[in-house]
Amino acid sequence: MPDQSETVIPDSHRAEPVELEKDDTVRRAVVRIARVLREHLEANLPVAMDGRNVEGVHQVRVALRRFRALAGLLRRDYPSATLDEAAARARMLARAVGEARDWDVFMLETLPGLSPLGRAGVNVVGRLLPLARPLRDGAYARVRQALASADAEWLLNFMGNLADGSLWDEARSPAGLKALEEPAADFAARHLARLHRKARRRGRGFARLTPPERHQVRLALKKLRYASEFFVTLHAPGRKSGPYLRRLSAAQAALGADSDVLTTGRLLTRFGGRPDDEMRHVVGAVTGFLCCRQDATHDAAHRQWRRFRRTPVFWA
Structure with missing residues (x-):
């Protein structure tokens, strides 16, 4: 990881609230939610890949979790192989990002929180920090690889399709299409x-x-x-x-x-x-x-x- 004190750290972007309207159907609500989720994910991808601001990885992780939560709701009522694939790709990306986030929390929050052990003569930081640094660097290398992959591009395109009003590209039954108007x-x-x-x-x-x-x-x-x-x-x-x-x-x-x-x-x-x-x-x-x-x-x-x-x- 680069020394943050010597670089201009890019801003991360937090998710905007989702504003739905009382007369929204499921289809329109998904469009509105998907737009917010895609903007949140897309805004933080370059920050996470840059690696100088740990909040970028955190926000990408949150964006992927929120998308998986939405997909989980839809998959129960509107089964779709394409939606299943989107959830699987999001889960794979989330694993890579989650590992890097875990190391960030360990180094920036967990180790400082163990300071009482240092006062008791246990050299926690001296022994664990040098071991954790290369593991975190490796995790960030995998983040860059994952977020630059075809899986990430595919998922962004899929979320864009949702945000454009197309739930998924499979032929649907009349009953299924009617259910989307609930x-x-x-x-x-x-x-x-x-x-x-x-x-x-x-x-x-x-x-x-x-x-x-x-x-x-x-x-x-x-x-x-x-x-x-x-x-x-x-x-x-x-x-x-x-x-x-x-x-x-x-x-x-x-x-x-x-x-x-x-x-x-x-x-x-x-x-x-x-x-x-x-x-x-x-x-x-x-x-x-x-x-x-x-x-x-x-x-x-x-x-x-x-x-x-x-x-x-x-x-x-």
Whole structure:
């Protein structure tokens, strides 16, 4: 990675909100959403490939996740081999971008957060940072390769077709075409209710869930949040939806410690070679520290989860 202090760092671009109208059909709603998603992805591709601003990779990852969330909704009601292919290509690109993002978080957030171990005499940064740098550089090289690939170009073209009003290029049955004219508000309410139920089901017995199970709750909440952000203007523009979205985001964020521990544990296994005694000590100290922090945040996560469960939905 280049030294950011010696370069002009390009700006990244965050996603604009999706503005839907009450009388939108599913077809028109998809056009509006796809335009926002494509603009978000296209604006951040050169930033991610440039590599000097870590926010570029993060925003590309978010854009791909949001597209996959939209594709997941559509694939349930309107099966399409082309849409399946688009979701598969987006997933492949997301894996490459996700690896680079994980190393960015590890180096820029996780390691600084382990400073209490340094004060206790554990040389975490001195041992792990030199090992992490080449792994992150390799991940960024794969990002540039992936985002310059035919898969990325194909996906952008597909998203452009969605944004131009063509859902996919397969022949569709009259019933399928008619279904695309369903009111978007009905489509949204049905899927938001399904995702909400799924998240609540994942979180049942929250206090007894294991860290991997809580991680699954977080993933369910993430899908629910993306769908809510797509369709919120259909049901609750302005302040009406505020409490639900705030508590949904707070519950998701509170579960972040589980994700951090799982991701960090996976990254620690990437440090090759036969570890010496000091390295084993460092890895053991990091693992123990993160697990203790995970336990310490469990009550806060449970509290945020209970608040979310009690919050009325905005689409009823």
